[in-house]
Amino acid sequence: MAPEKIEALTSTRLKTDEMIINMGPQHPATHGVLRLLLTLDGEFVKHVEPVVGHLHRAQEWQGQNRTWFQYQALIDRVDYLSGMFTSWAMARAAEKVDGCQVPLRGEYMRVIVSEMNRITSHLLWLGTYGIDLGAMFGFPFYPFREREKLLDLLEAISGQRMMFNYIRIGGVQSEAPPGWFAKVSEFVKEFPDRVDEYEAILTNNPIFIKRTKGVGILKKQLALDYGVTGPSLRASGVPLDLRKTKPYSVYDRLKFEVPIHEGDGDTFDRYVLRVKEMRESNEILRQCLEQIPGGTADELRERRKACNSCGKADCSNCGGDLMIMAKKQNAGLRIKAGEGFDAIESPRGILGCYIISTGGDTAYRFKWRNPSFCNLAALPDLLIDHPIADIMAIFGSIDVILPDVDR
Amino acid sequence: MFGLVGRAVESLYYVCVGLWTVAKHTGRAPITKEFPDTMPDLPGAFRGRLALAVNPETSEHLCISCRQCERVCPDKCIDITAHKSPETGKLELIDFKIDHGLCMFCGLCTEVCPTTCIINTNDFEMSDYSREALIYDLKKLTLTQDESAHYFSKKYLPIPKPKPKPAPKPAAAAAKPADGVAAPAKPAPPAAKPAEGAAAAKSAPAATDKPAGDAAATKPTAEKKADDSKDSEKEKAAPEPSAAEGKAEPDKTEG
Numbered sequence: 001m002a003p004e005k006i007e008a009l010t011s012t013r014l015k016t017d018e019m020i021i022n023m024g025p026q027h028p029a030t031h032g033v034l035r036l037l038l039t040l041d042g043e044f045v046k047h048v049e050p051v052v053g054h055l056h057r058a059q060e061w062q063g064q065n066r067t068w069f070q071y072q073a074l075i076d077r078v079d080y081l082s083g084m085f086t087s088w089a090m091a092r093a094a095e096k097v098d099g100c101q102v103p104l105r106g107e108y109m110r111v112i113v114s115e116m117n118r119i120t121s122h123l124l125w126l127g128t129y130g131i132d133l134g135a136m137f138g139f140p141f142y143p144f145r146e147r148e149k150l151l152d153l154l155e156a157i158s159g160q161r162m163m164f165n166y167i168r169i170g171g172v173q174s175e176a177p178p179g180w181f182a183k184v185s186e187f188v189k190e191f192p193d194r195v196d197e198y199e200a201i202l203t204n205n206p207i208f209i210k211r212t213k214g215v216g217i218l219k220k221q222l223a224l225d226y227g228v229t230g231p232s233l234r235a236s237g238v239p240l241d242l243r244k245t246k247p248y249s250v251y252d253r254l255k256f257e258v259p260i261h262e263g264d265g266d267t268f269d270r271y272v273l274r275v276k277e278m279r280e281s282n283e284i285l286r287q288c289l290e291q292i293p294g295g296t297a298d299e300l301r302e303r304r305k306a307c308n309s310c311g312k313a314d315c316s317n318c319g320g321d322l323m324i325m326a327k328k329q330n331a332g333l334r335i336k337a338g339e340g341f342d343a344i345e346s347p348r349g350i351l352g353c354y355i356i357s358t359g360g361d362t363a364y365r366f367k368w369r370n371p372s373f374c375n376l377a378a379l380p381d382l383l384i385d386h387p388i389a390d391i392m393a394i395f396g397s398i399d400v401i402l403p404d405v406d407r
Numbered sequence: 408m409f410g411l412v413g414r415a416v417e418s419l420y421y422v423c424v425g426l427w428t429v430a431k432h433t434g435r436a437p438i439t440k441e442f443p444d445t446m447p448d449l450p451g452a453f454r455g456r457l458a459l460a461v462n463p464e465t466s467e468h469l470c471i472s473c474r475q476c477e478r479v480c481p482d483k484c485i486d487i488t489a490h491k492s493p494e495t496g497k498l499e500l501i502d503f504k505i506d507h508g509l510c511m512f513c514g515l516c517t518e519v520c521p522t523t524c525i526i527n528t529n530d531f532e533m534s535d536y537s538r539e540a541l542i543y544d545l546k547k548l549t550l551t552q553d554e555s556a557h558y559f560s561k562k563y564l565p566i567p568k569p570k571p572k573p574a575p576k577p578a579a580a581a582a583k584p585a586d587g588v589a590a591p592a593k594p595a596p597p598a599a600k601p602a603e604g605a606a607a608a609k610s611a612p613a614a615t616d617k618p619a620g621d622a623a624a625t626k627p628t629a630e631k632k633a634d635d636s637k638d639s640e641k642e643k644a645a646p647e648p649s650a651a652e653g654k655a656e657p658d659k660t661e662g
Contacts, residue, residue: 069479073511074481074513145438152450156450157452159454159514160454165515177450177452177563200428204424204425205425331479331515
């Protein structure tokens with residue numbers, strides 16, 4: 001609702017006593033357990049206090065009390081919708097400390113699986129955002145159909161639908177099963193048509209536009225002040241995407257655009273931006289499948305029949321760029337002493353991991369920079385002077401995942 | 408006025424576009440699968456219930472009681488009972504317990520296993536009436552020869568080599584001909600099975616009639632015997648695991 005209209009509705013004529021109510025912790029639309037302490041003036045929000053910590057699981061402490069090898073399995077649970085990215089952030093930080101170089105094929109595999117994961121994360125957001133806005137019937141199943149296909153592919157390569165444990169320190173855990181690459185390229189071909197379908201249903205729908213345009217405006221300066229990152233920041237017009245501004249892994253070899261919306265930064269802009277991002281991710285996937293050294297896993301298996309999969313570092317079929325893992329992992333994995341920080345661009349924003357290692361098999365200190373936590377900080381400013389009905393439209397649009405907030 | 412009509416027409420058009428997209432899907436076949444009627448087609452890498460494989464060719468138990476899975480498990484849900492055989496001086500498996508109520512299905516135990524004994528099966532229907540029922544023992548965990556062969560081919564695992572021959576024993580020598588009839592491909596004498604070896608080593612009177620029964624029987628019966636004989640040697644086996652746990656405890660708490 002437009003601010004001037006709100007001003008008119010909250011005139012002294014309708015003035016009532018302020019009321020404090022709890023929204024959550026278990027609200028069906030909060031995507032987890034978030035408690036919002038709302039101070040209401042009639043229908044309109046005057047003050048918001050998010051109470052976080054209901055899902056605190058001491059992830060950092062657990063990292064300091066488990067071996068590197070064990071913690072890798074646990075870290076997917078921090079942000080369960082994009083587990084590849086949390087694994088990747090930790091792996092990159094640990095590789096920086098250890099000084100190990102990931103083979104090129106391993107890097108490409110990482111980009112492929114994490115871009116797939118980015119699409120699944122945005123698809124889930126799209127479906128549940130429809131629910132948040134009241135599109136209860138039917139619409140969520142359109143994005144979930146494609147998400148299911150991608151999750152099946154990720155399950156085939158990693159073993160589980162969401163708790164992948166696939167990206168490891170030094171590379172990725174395993175080579176793709178037979179026929180996997182063919183299925184991915186099949187998906188890449190059909191996906192743009194599917195996105196057209198979602199857009200046909202949602203983007204120009206008058207009800208959707210009425211609910212989202214001009215609602216929850218996140219100003220550029222406010223977003224920068226709060227440290228908001230990811231699609232929410234780019235929808236406000238700040239071109240910050242680590243894949244482009246500070247290319248890591250093989251992103252500098254890929255041609256893609258970071259969608260930036262030069263609008264008000266309202267809820268609708270954030271929706272448009274995420275849909276564009278899905279298309280870009282699809283484009284990245286297509287390029288990766290063409291560029292990956294060694295080709296598909298099936299081709300590589302054929303080639304390796306010549307040397308009987310010797311696995312030697314100097315073999316032209318097994319070693320060099322064609323490896324997926326820099327060093328074989330075992331339970332006693334150790335990282336050299338030192339400290340390091342590395343950040344990657346997750347579907348929700350910049351995800352950073354800071355590590356201090358003393359050279360043992362456990363970390364001395366872990367620190368996570370979670371995008372959801374920083375994005376949530378901007379929520380109170382967005383909600384003020386909006387009616388209760390808009391709370392979920394705004395909260396859903398910044399795409400916060402609560403386990404990532406509380407860790 | 409014209410603007411209002413124009414907007415109404417435009418809105419109606421876009422609503423119709425959306426509805427047409429929905430209508431296009433009414434005729435096609437459903438994508439969802441009705442779960443109990445049609446089982447999902449799971450990939451080989453799927454991390455389901457943990458199980459212990461036997462050698463798909465010789466049906467000998469693959470576990471060598473190295474306790475790597477027990478050590479690596481982040482949830483400490485694996486409990487192995489093993490003892491050193493007084494005759495061969497090698498580790499023999501007595502019991503293997505996995506608490507599937509604690510397990511988080513990370514698959515780390517399957518990665519560290521040197522003999523690809525512990526594997527994730529594709530079974531995920533494990534609901535039960537009590538928490539105790541989720542603790543699986545050696546008998547419940549061990550797969551049959553056919554199941555092992557199925558998973559070895561589905562996961563593209565190399566078929567393990569048979570275990571080396573242990574030192575010849577009087578009980579084993581008696582068993583040799585009978586075993587050869589049952590499984591001609593098997594080069595090692597039946598005493599290679601750790602469970603049976605444990606039983607043979609422990610109870611001398613039982614050892615004489617065991618090989619004949621075991622030669623014809625499949626794996627589970629051998630395991631049952633190991634279970635039966637387990638009680639008698641519990642006292643003997645008890646000190647070892649507790650000592651190992653005591654060793655593991657300091658690294659866990661110190662960090």
